Amino acid sequence: MEGVVSLGVGEPDFATPWPISEAAIHSIEKGHTHYTSNYGMLELRERLAQHLAARYGVAYDFHTQLLITVGVSEGVDLAMRAIINPGDEVLVPEPSYVSYKPCVVLAGGVVVPVATSQANAFKLTPADLEAKITPKTRALIISYPNNPTGAVMTKREMEAIAEVAKRRNLIVVSDEVYDRLVYGGHSHVCFASLPGMQERTIFLGGFSKSYAMTGWRVGFAAAPDDIIEAMVKIHQYTMLCAPTPGQTAALQALHTDDRLVENMVREYDRRRRVLLKGLNRIGLDCFEPQGAFYAFPSIKATGMRSNAFSEALLKEERVAVIPGSAFGEAGEGHVRCCYAVSLHEIEEALVRIERFVKRRRAK
Numbered sequence: 001m002e003g004v005v006s007l008g009v010g011e012p013d014f015a016t017p018w019p020i021s022e023a024a025i026h027s028i029e030k031g032h033t034h035y036t037s038n039y040g041m042l043e044l045r046e047r048l049a050q051h052l053a054a055r056y057g058v059a060y061d062f063h064t065q066l067l068i069t070v071g072v073s074e075g076v077d078l079a080m081r082a083i084i085n086p087g088d089e090v091l092v093p094e095p096s097y098v099s100y101k102p103c104v105v106l107a108g109g110v111v112v113p114v115a116t117s118q119a120n121a122f123k124l125t126p127a128d129l130e131a132k133i134t135p136k137t138r139a140l141i142i143s144y145p146n147n148p149t150g151a152v153m154t155k156r157e158m159e160a161i162a163e164v165a166k167r168r169n170l171i172v173v174s175d176e177v178y179d180r181l182v183y184g185g186h187s188h189v190c191f192a193s194l195p196g197m198q199e200r201t202i203f204l205g206g207f208s209k210s211y212a213m214t215g216w217r218v219g220f221a222a223a224p225d226d227i228i229e230a231m232v233k234i235h236q237y238t239m240l241c242a243p244t245p246g247q248t249a250a251l252q253a254l255h256t257d258d259r260l261v262e263n264m265v266r267e268y269d270r271r272r273r274v275l276l277k278g279l280n281r282i283g284l285d286c287f288e289p290q291g292a293f294y295a296f297p298s299i300k301a302t303g304m305r306s307n308a309f310s311e312a313l314l315k316e317e318r319v320a321v322i323p324g325s326a327f328g329e330a331g332e333g334h335v336r337c338c339y340a341v342s343l344h345e346i347e348e349a350l351v352r353i354e355r356f357v358k359r360r361r362a363k
């Protein structure tokens with residue numbers, strides 16, 4: 001379809017910062033084009049351990065507690081397959097990233113959704129969590145900053161979740177792929193850094209979003225030895241190792257000036273504010289996203305279901321958004337708009353969405 005403005009795809013529009021790409025090119029020129037250890041390049045793991053200690057105060061042994069994965073995507077799959085026995089229940093706060101449920105099911109587990117809503121800023125509450133725990137509950141998957149809502153949890157709120165996890169003996173899979181993308185004075189809380197959590201957390205992180213490196217396919221899992229050992233058993237037969245040029249690029253990313261990330265975050269923040277203001281002006285009531293690069297406005301004003309809204313908006317005005325229902329039942333009544341596109345595109349999308357909403361309201 002021609003002339004489409006897409007707020008659909010969830011990836012940075014920036015090119016990977018040049019020093020990162022250049023390091024990978026040089027390494028290919030030097031012939032570093034072979035397998036690495038199953039765990040990932042030693043030098044990358046060592047640097048990553050330093051990075052996590054400095055940034056979040058979490059200490060991981062880079063020989064036994066870190067695994068370089070093919071993106072956080074592989075990390076989610078490995079985590080589920082490593083910890084789930086058939087019939088185990090896994091709690092998934094919704095709206096949630098689309099891969100969690102299928103990965104739980106593929107591992108033989110049972111998904112138990114825990115609904116969050118705009119009324120509580122799309123945050124998981126200890127009471128909602130506790131209400132869904134049964135003797136079969138094995139794990140909880142959390143992801144803040146959140147895709148698709150942009151919600152971020154404070155330290156105190158996270159501590160309350162941690163308390164439940166400890167008391168009810170849950171493993172927590174914490175997908176922190178958006179850790180660097182937080183705005184408006186909010187800060188990211190690394191779940192494993194909370195007291196008593198490191199020993200029960202599978203901390204997943206990556207390079208895709210913060211460093212605009214989606215195509216390099218590199219992420220990591222940080223967890224207790226026995227869990228990493230179980231994950232490596234699967235990883236070594238399914239992936240063998242993450243791509244070598246990608247790992248070299250990731251290593252360079254960890255040596256690169258922080259300002260490269262900060263500049264991108266500043267630009268996302270500018271776009272975020274323009275989109276948020278525009279959506280609210282149009283009458284699509286929007287929760288203020290505090291992290292990641294998504295806005296999740298309510299489409300209640302139009303009286304439409306999210307699927308019908310997204311389809312009609314694309315056909316009539318050529319703007320692509322994702323129906324909230326794609327992220328679970330709790331996402332119905334909303335659509336996801338990604339603001340990792342240029343300001344010009346955001347402004348154009350807002351003009352078109354406004355026309356569309358006005359027409360629907362007049363009906």
Ligand SMILES: Cc1ncc(COP(=O)(O)O)c(C=O)c1O
Nearest residue numbers: 010071072073097147206208219
């Ligand atoms: C919450 C979340 N986790 C994981 C991923 C996948 O990340 P990666 O590119 O590192 O596989 C995405 C991509 O959109 C995401 O939104």
